[in-house]
Amino acid sequence: MLNVVMPRLDPAMQSGKIVEWLKREGDRVExxxxxxxxxxxxxxxxxxxxxxxxxxxxxxxxxxDVQVGQALALVGEPNEPLPxxxxxxxxxxxxxxxxxxxxxxxxxxxxxxxxxxxxxxxxEAGIDVSKIKGSGPGGRIVREDVQKAIEQTxxxxxxxxxxxxxxTVPVARTIKxxxxxxxxxxxxxxxxxxxVPVTITMETRTEAVLERRKEHHSKTGKEISVTxxxxxxxxxxxxxxxxxxxxLEGEELRVYGDINVAVAINTPDGLVAPxxxxxxMKSVLEISRExxxxxxRAMQNKLSVSDLTGGTFTVTNLGxxxxxxxxxxxxxPQCAILGYGRTSEKPxxxxxxxxxxAMTTLSLVFDHRIVxxxxxxxxxxxxxxxxxxxxxxx
Amino acid sequence: xxxxxxxxxxxxxxxxEMLRDPRVVLMGEEIGVFEGVYKVTRGLLKEFGPERVRxxxxxxxxxxxxxxxxxxxxxxxxxxxxxxxxxxxCLDQIATQAAKMxxxxxxxxKVPMVLRTQYSLGRAHGSQHSQFFPSWFFQVPGLKVVLxxxxxxxxxxxxxxxxxxNPVVFIESGMLYRTKGPVPEDDxxxxxxxxxxxRKGNDLTVVAVSRLVNEALAAAVKLEQQGLTVExxxxxxxxxxxxxxxxxxxxxxxxxxxxxxxxxxxxxxxEIAAAVIEEAFDSLDAPIVRxxxxxxxxxxxxxxxxxxxxNAERIVEAAKKLIG
Numbered sequence: 035m036l037n038v039v040m041p042r043l044d045p046a047m048q049s050g051k052i053v054e055w056l057k058r059e060g061d062r063v064e065x066x067x068x069x070x071x072x073x074x075x076x077x078x079x080x081x082x083x084x085x086x087x088x089x090x091x092x093x094x095x096x097x098x099d100v101q102v103g104q105a106l107a108l109v110g111e112p113n114e115p116l117p118x119x120x121x122x123x124x125x126x127x128x129x130x131x132x133x134x135x136x137x138x139x140x141x142x143x144x145x146x147x148x149x150x151x152x153x154x155x156x157x158e159a160g161i162d163v164s165k166i167k168g169s170g171p172g173g174r175i176v177r178e179d180v181q182k183a184i185e186q187t188x189x190x191x192x193x194x195x196x197x198x199x200x201x202t203v204p205v206a207r208t209i210k211x212x213x214x215x216x217x218x219x220x221x222x223x224x225x226x227x228x229x230v231p232v233t234i235t236m237e238t239r240t241e242a243v244l245e246r247r248k249e250h251h252s253k254t255g256k257e258i259s260v261t262x263x264x265x266x267x268x269x270x271x272x273x274x275x276x277x278x279x280x281x282l283e284g285e286e287l288r289v290y291g292d293i294n295v296a297v298a299i300n301t302p303d304g305l306v307a308p309x310x311x312x313x314x315m316k317s318v319l320e321i322s323r324e325x326x327x328x329x330x331r332a333m334q335n336k337l338s339v340s341d342l343t344g345g346t347f348t349v350t351n352l353g354x355x356x357x358x359x360x361x362x363x364x365x366x367p368q369c370a371i372l373g374y375g376r377t378s379e380k381p382x383x384x385x386x387x388x389x390x391x392a393m394t395t396l397s398l399v400f401d402h403r404i405v406x407x408x409x410x411x412x413x414x415x416x417x418x419x420x421x422x423x424x425x426x427x428x
Numbered sequence: 429x430x431x432x433x434x435x436x437x438x439x440x441x442x443x444x445e446m447l448r449d450p451r452v453v454l455m456g457e458e459i460g461v462f463e464g465v466y467k468v469t470r471g472l473l474k475e476f477g478p479e480r481v482r483x484x485x486x487x488x489x490x491x492x493x494x495x496x497x498x499x500x501x502x503x504x505x506x507x508x509x510x511x512x513x514x515x516x517x518c519l520d521q522i523a524t525q526a527a528k529m530x531x532x533x534x535x536x537x538k539v540p541m542v543l544r545t546q547y548s549l550g551r552a553h554g555s556q557h558s559q560f561f562p563s564w565f566f567q568v569p570g571l572k573v574v575l576x577x578x579x580x581x582x583x584x585x586x587x588x589x590x591x592x593x594n595p596v597v598f599i600e601s602g603m604l605y606r607t608k609g610p611v612p613e614d615d616x617x618x619x620x621x622x623x624x625x626x627r628k629g630n631d632l633t634v635v636a637v638s639r640l641v642n643e644a645l646a647a648a649v650k651l652e653q654q655g656l657t658v659e660x661x662x663x664x665x666x667x668x669x670x671x672x673x674x675x676x677x678x679x680x681x682x683x684x685x686x687x688x689x690x691x692x693x694x695x696x697x698x699e700i701a702a703a704v705i706e707e708a709f710d711s712l713d714a715p716i717v718r719x720x721x722x723x724x725x726x727x728x729x730x731x732x733x734x735x736x737x738x739n740a741e742r743i744v745e746a747a748k749k750l751i752g
Contacts, residue, residue: 151682154710168715171752177682178711 035110035117036084036127042102043074043339049101050074053096061089063109070106075178081106088112112231148175148333155180158204161187201311201344206276206291230402234411238418240377240392246424250319260377261297262322263395265349266427267292267420268372269313272347275413279346281367287404296345296365297325306332307365309345318427352375359395370400370410372417394421429610436602437579437611438544439466441586442506444615445551446476449504450592455482455491456508456544460656465510466605467547492518492543496526496595499541504590509545512599513559524593527570540593542586546603549689549721550639550737559746560689560721562637564668564698566598572596573667574657577641579609581664584618592620601639601689621668623676629657630749633677636660637688637696640719640738644687656751664698674700676709682713683750687743714750719743 039048050072057069068080069089083089087109094100108116140158148156148163152175156163159180166183168175192205242404243263251257272279272293280289296307308328310321331337348365353376377394396417400410418428430438446452452528458465460473460483473481476480484491488509495507508516515522522543547560566573574589574596576582582600589596601704626641627648636644641662648658659677678684684704686697698716704716719738 149682149713150709151711151713169752171749174752175715 035090035108035114036087037105038069038081038084038107038109040062040072040100040102040104040106041081043077043079047074047102049099051095051099053078054096055092056080057089059089059092063087063089069177074150074339075361075386077339077342079339083109085109090114090115101126101200106252124245138272143295146175147172148269149177155184170282201294201309201340203294203344203346204291207287209287229364229366231361231364232402232407232410233397233399233400234360234407234414235395235397236411236414236418237393237395238260238421239382240421243421243424244377244392252254257327258318259352260353261325261349262318263327263421263424263427264372264374264417265295265313265321266316266318267424268347268349269316270427271294271413271416271422273314274416275409277409278370278400278413280369280404281346282369282401282404283367290346292344292346294344294346296348296368297328298348298350298362298365299329301332301335301359303335306342307345307348307350308337308338308341308345311344318424326357331362348372349374351375353394359397361397364399364401369404370398372414373397373399429542429612431608432579432583432611433605434576434582434600434607434609435466435468435605437583437609438586439470439472440611441583441590443472443475445504445506446472446480448615449590451502453480453482453503453505454506454508455484455495455498457484457486457510459508460482464508466602468508468544468605471622474736482558488514488517488630489521492526493680495541495543496521496529498541499526499539500529500537504540506542506544506590509540509543511553511557512545512547513556514541514562515597516546516564519564522571522595522597523568524563527568531570536632537657538593539595542592542596542598543590544586544598544600546600546602546605547638550603551654552730552733553602553693554730555725558726558733559636560599560612561667562599562688562690563631563694563699564697566669566699570595571667572665572737573666574620575638576664577604577638578661579607579611580605581618581624581662583611583658584616585620585664587615588617588620591617594670596620599638603639604642607642616720618664620665621670622664623663623670623673625659625673626662626679627658627660629659629681631658631681631751632655632683632685633659633661633674633681634685634687634743634747635663635674635700637663637666637686637741639689640687640743643738643740644743646740647747648696650740650744651747654748657661658747663700669700669702669703671707674704675711678704678708682711684712684716685719685743685746685750686716687719687738689721689738691723692718694722695720717746717750719746 053071053073055070057248065082065085066082069083070081072081090110091108093105093107093427096400113411153163153375161183166175170176232257247258268282276289279293280287292312294309294311295313296309310324347368350362350373352360358375360373362371364371375395377392379390380393381388382391400412445684459469460481475567491507495505498505526539529539549558549560562573572594574584575583589598634644644660648660651658686700688696689698697720701716719742728738
């Protein structure tokens with residue numbers, strides 16, 4: 035008998051709500067066939083069957099809130115006797131503190147046999163060991179199998195949305211906080227884990243960006259969003275100012291190896307911030323395309339956990355709603371968020387003459403525990419520079 | 429380099445140590461006039477006289493007791509128990525007296541003695557003259573346990589054991605006495621607690637003990653013909669045990685086999701397997717296997733004894749099963 039269990043989709047998840055059962059008791063199910071739809075904190079997702087068989091028992095009604103790791107249903111042979119106390123099935127013990135890998139549908143019992151070193155390598159490479167075919171005695175997954183799997187993933191382009199695969203960000207370096215930084219942090223925050231947000235703003239001329247958008251439109255007939263330019267500028271500026279691409283975890287500052295900018299998107303169900311992985315490696319055009327895709331899926335509530343995790347910095351925009359200047363809230367555990375307001379024509383003094391120019395106000399809210407005002411200002415200055423000369427974004 | 433038999437290498441070690449240090453004395457059954465059943469003490473009575481090479485009555489308890497007393501009084505006795513099967517007769521002397529004196533006296537007393545013995549598995553000597561139970565000794569804190577597998581190691585390790593200053597149980601293999609190998613003529617000592625990597629390989633680590641080192645090397649040759657390279661490690665002493673070298677090898681190969689002549693339950697294999705799991709669990713790519721004797725008294729019939737004993741063939745089979 036196989037247990038279908040409530041998976042943990044991110045380290046903080048404790049329980050999930052059953053939205054609906056996609057199969058009924060007695061239905062035949064294939065391996066990896068969706069059985070139940072679950073609503074987590076961030077997204078809804080489907081849990082798949084851990085194996086081939088008959089869905090023997092549903093252990094909860096739709097609407098029930100079920101703890102992570104608890105069995106949701108049993109899949110087995112048609113005549114296999116049900117365990118006497120199905121409610122007390124042993125569930126995998128996942129401690130909350132642990133960064134548990136996402137467990138989809140299966141308890142440890144029916145995982146394929148894998149050697150300790152194979153498990154370790156798979157864990158480190160972020161590969162689901164149950165997806166690997168074993169070549170060792172008795173089908174055991176051995177080191178060589180994982181090596182092959184790792185090589186295969188290297189050559190493959192990561193699909194945009196993989197259900198329930200939490201994206202992990204490589205840590206480029208870990209800096210032990212100096213006594214001074216620690217003292218600053220303690221002084222600045224009541225609770226050590228609470229950000230100390232500070233806002234700085236800067237006006238930027240937006241004509242050049244608007245000009246390039248127009249050019250692109252007349253050439254291709256396609257729109258590039260202003261957000262894409264701002265996102266790209268932020269990602270590029272983060273390359274020069276990596277401290278803003280970090281999180282404070284306990285007494286360690288984790289400076290991330292990837293720059294993954296999240297974009298705040300307003301949906302009927304509330305605000306979401308899906309992530310554009312490795313933003314700095316992508317062109318404005320690619321970023322624009324990805325934002326469009328993420329927005330569409332956000333509106334249909336189809337964002338995966340992968341889309342919503344691993345962000346290292348956030349860009350948000352209220353310009354479309356007539357807001358000129360605002361101080362957004364930092365998206366934890368990130369260090370900073372960049373907001374930008376409405377682009378409007380204003381009288382500005384350029385070379386001692388009053389002229390009319392398209393102006394946008396950028397606002398950077400940063401966690402003062404991590405960065406001080408001057409480096410934050412330098413970062414913002416760099417964003418402004420890039421937006422005023424978007425050829426630098428190519 | 430000149431070649432010596434294992435027995436002659438041991439003899440040379442005894443002789444050199446007796447020349448080097450007048451406190452070194454030998455005692456045991458038939459070691460003087462008869463020159464030892466395996467001729468390890470050949471010529472020594474003639475050279476050093478009956479004061480230093482003593483034939484004893486057939487009483488293992490007396491041999492061990494006298495040796496401990498002599499050691500406490502300032503000599504460095506090397507006592508021989510003809511068959512390992514009879515060591516239990518003096519186990520109280522060894523485990524409860526010799527091993528503990530140094531600790532119980534707060535370091536004031538020292539028992540610098542060597543208890544030489546041999547196990548005859550493979551010689552059709554029957555259930556009561558073939559046993560090998562090294563774990564009885566490595567379980568006793570205060571004893572060192574040495575198991576040489578080659579003439580070279582036999583000489584260097586016996587010299588180290590004699591110079592050690594602690595009670596050392598030195599277990600030889602009756603099957604190895606006539607094996608030959610290169611032995612340097614100079615005065616060399618092999619420190620206790622150092623593995624020797626007898627052969628390099630990448631696919632499997634075989635920790636082989638005493639008689640089975642040669643079997644493991646023969647198995648490695650066969651496996652190499654089938655495309656598997658085996659690293660053969662001889663721990664040489666199992667107390668102290670050089671776990672570091674074993675772990676390094678397991679981290680490289682991901683697979684471990686322990687081959688030893690003792691019975692499987694609670695043996696050398698059990699101990700090394702447990703230590704490796706504790707220290708290198710995440711490096712293992714396969715279960716650890718033990719090639720050892722079955723949990724049965726050793727049969728007398730030569731044919732049955734051959735079926736009972738671990739050998740190269742069994743190591744090959746187990747390796748193939750392990751790698752798949």
